[in-house]
Amino acid sequence: MKRIAIIGGGAAGLASATLLAKKGHSVVLFESHTHIGGCGGFFRRAKYIFDVGATTLSPMSELSPLTKFLNDFDIHVDTKNLETPMTIYSGDKKIFRYKNREKWIKELERHWPDIDHRLIWEKIFGLSDRLWKNTDLIENIFTKSLSFSMDPLLLGLNSFWTMKKFLDFHNIYDESYIKFLDEQLIISTQAHCHDVNFLIATIGLTYPEDMVYPMGGISNVLNLIEKKARELSVDIQTRTKVEKIIKSKGLYRITSNKGDDEFDIVISTLPLVNTAKLYQDRKLSKISKKFVGKYSALTFYIGMDDFLLPEESLYHQVHLKKGELLDDIGGSLFFSFSRHDDNSKAPKGKITLTSSTHIENFNLEMNEEDYEKFKKKLKEKFLVILKKYFPNIKTESFEFFEMGTPRTFKRFTSREEGLVGGIPHVLKNHPLLFPKPNILGENFYLLGDNIFPGQGVASVVLGAQNLIKKKFR
Ligand SMILES: Cc1cc2nc3c(=O)[nH]c(=O)nc-3n(C[C@H](O)[C@H](O)[C@H](O)COP(=O)(O)OP(=O)(O)OC[C@H]3O[C@@H](n4cnc5c(N)ncnc54)[C@H](O)[C@@H]3O)c2cc1C
Numbered sequence: 474m475k476r477i478a479i480i481g482g483g484a485a486g487l488a489s490a491t492l493l494a495k496k497g498h499s500v501v502l503f504e505s506h507t508h509i510g511g512c513g514g515f516f517r518r519a520k521y522i523f524d525v526g527a528t529t530l531s532p533m534s535e536l537s538p539l540t541k542f543l544n545d546f547d548i549h550v551d552t553k554n555l556e557t558p559m560t561i562y563s564g565d566k567k568i569f570r571y572k573n574r575e576k577w578i579k580e581l582e583r584h585w586p587d588i589d590h591r592l593i594w595e596k597i598f599g600l601s602d603r604l605w606k607n608t609d610l611i612e613n614i615f616t617k618s619l620s621f622s623m624d625p626l627l628l629g630l631n632s633f634w635t636m637k638k639f640l641d642f643h644n645i646y647d648e649s650y651i652k653f654l655d656e657q658l659i660i661s662t663q664a665h666c667h668d669v670n671f672l673i674a675t676i677g678l679t680y681p682e683d684m685v686y687p688m689g690g691i692s693n694v695l696n697l698i699e700k701k702a703r704e705l706s707v708d709i710q711t712r713t714k715v716e717k718i719i720k721s722k723g724l725y726r727i728t729s730n731k732g733d734d735e736f737d738i739v740i741s742t743l744p745l746v747n748t749a750k751l752y753q754d755r756k757l758s759k760i761s762k763k764f765v766g767k768y769s770a771l772t773f774y775i776g777m778d779d780f781l782l783p784e785e786s787l788y789h790q791v792h793l794k795k796g797e798l799l800d801d802i803g804g805s806l807f808f809s810f811s812r813h814d815d816n817s818k819a820p821k822g823k824i825t826l827t828s829s830t831h832i833e834n835f836n837l838e839m840n841e842e843d844y845e846k847f848k849k850k851l852k853e854k855f856l857v858i859l860k861k862y863f864p865n866i867k868t869e870s871f872e873f874f875e876m877g878t879p880r881t882f883k884r885f886t887s888r889e890e891g892l893v894g895g896i897p898h899v900l901k902n903h904p905l906l907f908p909k910p911n912i913l914g915e916n917f918y919l920l921g922d923n924i925f926p927g928q929g930v931a932s933v934v935l936g937a938q939n940l941i942k943k944k945f946r
Contacts, residue, residue: 474499478727478734480715480751481742483511483886485921485933487698489740491546492941494705501736502707503729505714505887509699512886512893512922513930515692519873521776521825522818524690525885526893527930528809528827529788531558532683536606538935548697551688553812555787558684562862563653563792570681574598577682585650593643600631601675632672635900639671654678656792656805659831661929663768663897673898673927680929686787689817691930714887718752725917740940742921742933745908746889757913764908764923766892768831769879771799773855775826778870779813780863782824787812791862798830798854806830806858823872828855835879837890848876895928910940918944 477493479486482504490502508514512526533540533552543550559570566584571577574594581590636654640646655665661677662669669677687694703709710731717728724735741748745761789808798806811818811825818825839847852874859866879891886893896902907925910918920936922928927936 475737476501476735477738477740478503478725478736479740479742480727480748481511481921482506482509482699482709482711483742483921483933484513484695484698484930485742485937486511486740487695487702488542488934489742489920489937489941490707490709491698491702491705492542492937493945494702494707495546496941496945498945500702500707501734502702502709503713503715503727504709504711506885507712509709509711510692510695512882513691513695514885515690518774518875519776520820521823521873522690522692523774523776523825524692524809524827525877526770526772526829526882527691528807529558529684530687530691530694530930531680531685532605532931533685534605534683537683537931538938539931542934542938543694546698546701548701550694550697552685553688555684555686557783557786559681559788559790560786561653561657561790561792563656564649566649566653568653569786572682574682585647588645588647588650589643593640593645596639597675597678600628600672601679603628604672604676628672631675632670632904633900634671636666636669636671636674639674640666652792656790657681659805660790660807663766663831663894663928664899668897668899670898670900670903673904677898681788684788686812686815688812688815690811690815693817694930715751720917738916738918740918740920742919744888744892744921744923745919746892747887748919750889752917754913754917760908760912764896764902766888766894766923767897768833768894769835769882769891770829770877770893771832771851771879772877772881773826773828773852774873774875774877775828775871776819776823776873777826778867779822779824780865780867781813782810782863789862791858793830793858797858798851799832802833804830806855808863828859831894832879835891837880837883844878844880848878852876895922898927910936911944 477498477500479490479502482502486502490500493500514525515522556572557569561568569580578590578594651666658669658677661680662673713729713731715729719726725739726735749757749761787810790805792805793803795803806828808828882893883891909925922933926932
């Protein structure tokens with residue numbers, strides 16, 4: 474029986490370990506942290522459980538690969554439907570991101586009456602549906618075996634221009650609308666209208682409509698997958714940091730802080746740059762310099778009294794002005810509140826808030842004093858924003874209020890420079906050029922959010938499904 478090593482116990486590692494174990498393979502999963510989860514992990518403080526990074530689950534329709542994965546393993550995740558998955562505050566507008574497409578178009582017409590939203594969004598919906606509905610198409614892009622039929626042709630053609638070019642084509646130049654789209658896109662594609670691949674942008678823009686609330690948080694979903702993996706005899710070794718991988722006599726020798734072991738096959742789910750540090754390979758080294766993440770995250774975690782937010786809109790996005798949070802950019806803050814009845818995250822009468830934003834070029838070498846000052850200033854600014862948009866919040870009820878920085882993400886996920894989120898889906902990183910799981914040939918595969926099909930819990934699970942279906946019997 475072949476032995477398979479999986480490096481990293483985030484969503485990609487857990488999904489691939491479970492799929493391989495089901496096929497009867499002998500799987501060892503190495504996770505450097507004390508527990509699994511990575512960017513979808515959690516931490517406990519003062520009676521609360523906080524999602525570290527990821528908070529939203531989408532897409533969760535019947536056709537979604539994540540739904541299929543969970544169903545195939547009989548993993549029941551208690552999710553709550555959201556009729557208004559997100560509320561967006563952009564300039565002076567308060568925009569309800571309805572799940573229902575007709576209501577969503579009407580909402581956009583209410584805010585930007587001069588734009589033909591029906592025309593624009595029907596194109597967006599059409600392309601996004603085609604991509605998600607038939608994941609074989611995505612797999613075909615991954616294997617570069619596009620057959621000549623309408624769908625690949627249509628999808629292919631739309632992957633060669635940006636969202637901005639698409640808007641220009643439809644004579645849309647309204648800056649407030651472009652800013653609104655920019656902030657929607659950055660959270661799911663790590664890119665903005667001017668450089669995002671239009672095809673990928675369509676998935677980013679439909680992402681919110683399918684968001685559901687997972688009881689217990691994203692980390693609970695990953696904990697359930699971990700449980701299933703253990704039931705299927707995956708050997709999950711936490712606190713085990715892989716330090717080196719060497720190929721010798723057809724086997725891979727893995728050195729970790731716990732010792733050495735040999736495997737027939739390795740799957741690394743770490744960012745390319747991390748894997749390149751562990752395994753000397755010229756191709757890997759080259760590609761890890763070409764496809765690099767751009768952003769890290771700033772996060773804020775609060776445990777507090779419930780302030781009775783309507784259940785149908787637990788996720789909020791506030792578009793910021795330059796200087797409102799960070800000195801040099803505007804950007805946006807994403808707020809994820811726990812449901813008032815989600816007592817696995819917070820005690821009765823209490824809720825959690827995880828809020829995050831993108832950050833670039835953070836100085837990881839900052840001395841302790843400057844770092845503490847930086848955090849203090851940001852926490853103060855964050856509180857001003859929080860009170861402005863959620864005036865009913867009782868700040869005096871805060872039992873926990875901390876923040877995470879790229880330094881935190883570096884420590885928590887071991888990612889180089891704390892870079893999270895994945896490789897930006899800009900035009901030059903075209904899906905056909907994007908690093909694929911098999912770029913290193915046979916027996917050493919790559920997965921995770923730096924590898925096609927990219928970022929987010931659903932996508933890295935899809936990546937694992939595609940690889941295992943194609944390469945493992
Ligand atoms: C702030 C933030 C918000 C996000 N929001 C969402 C969201 O709402 N919805 C969504 O779907 N996605 C979201 N994402 C993205 C999503 O979390 C990630 O794309 C996904 O979880 C990545 O999973 P992964 O398995 O590829 O990588 P990771 O989660 O990074 O897992 C890799 C694992 O490898 C471990 N590791 C690293 N080095 C070593 C080593 N040398 N040896 C052993 N183990 C090692 C790490 O500890 C980690 O557990 C968000 C991300 C962030 C940072």
